[in-house]
Amino acid sequence: MDGMKTPVALLLAHPDDEAFLAAALCRRLAERGEPAVLLTATRGDAGKRGSELAAALGRRLGEIREQELADAAAILGIREVGHLGYPDGRLAEADEREAVERAAQWLAVRRPSTLVTFPPDGGNGHPDHRAISRIGTRLVRERRVPGLDRLVYIGSETLAQEGRKEALALDTKAFWPAKAAALAAHRSQRDTISAYFGDLSEAPEAWRFERFYLAWEDGREWP
Structure with missing residues (x-):
């Protein structure tokens, strides 16, 4: 690693979180010449609950999902992917x-x-999402990384109701070919992806926008 500065890092729980929730953001950053980096907490090795194919892969699932994430990251222009390797x-x-x-x-x-990560409620209440939110929030608020002074949460209904400041809303229709291809790269999770996004022919209205909320900046909590 050359130590080159990057404007945005994503800290997420599982492979495919980036495609579900931040694909348009990653493509936009890449097109601006400021590609993001991504650190995931787990290898997604329990993802067999989401797909018959994943169940068939058994113990190899974590390794396979790492490769699927690498493929998706290449599509989205993510510069580097790291894994913490927690269960x-x-x-x-x-x-x-x-x-x-x-x-x-x-x-x-x-x-x-x-730093972009999950909101405190995990968006959908998933324990891993909530845990990585706590980790990411501490990283920024405790100033554990020099120069990392802005925390952004992935959008959720709870954040909107709390009156937090929406930092960005991206229409995925403008980025749909890349987002669809990144979702499709997570082949072991195709059953789950299909349940949310259908056949990937177009952006479902319920998932059309990727929203991001400012939570902390320069020592100040928002709101």
């Missing part, structure tokens, strides 16, 4: 202090100024 579905059981330190060490080399 899928059990991130909340990990030593949070250790996880914060490990994530901080990885991010410090990449030198982001903005």
Whole structure:
């Protein structure tokens, strides 16, 4: 790694979170010549619940999902992907202090100024999503990474109801070919993806916008 500064890092729980929730953001950054980096907490090795194919892959699922994520990242223009390797579905059981330190060490080399992660409720209440939100929030608020002074949460109904400041709303229709291709790259999860996005021929209205909310900036909490 060359230590080149990058404006945005994503800290997410599983492979495919980036395609579901931040594909348009990643493509936009790449097209601006400012590609994001991505650190995932788990390898997604419990994802067999979402697909008959994943179940058939058994113990190889984590390895396969890492490769699927690499393929999706290439489509979206993500510059680098890292993995913390915690057990899928059990991130909340990990030593949070250790996880914060490990994530901080990885991010410090990449030198982001903005961190994007899940909101406190995880968006859908998933324990791994909520755990990585706590880890990411501590990273920024405790100033664990030099220069990392902005925290952005992936949009959720709870954030909107709390009156948080929407930092960005991206219409995925403008980025749909890339988003659809990134989703399709997660082949082991095709059953789950189909349940949300259909046949990927067009952006479903319910998932049309990717929304991001400012949570912390320059030592100030928002709102």
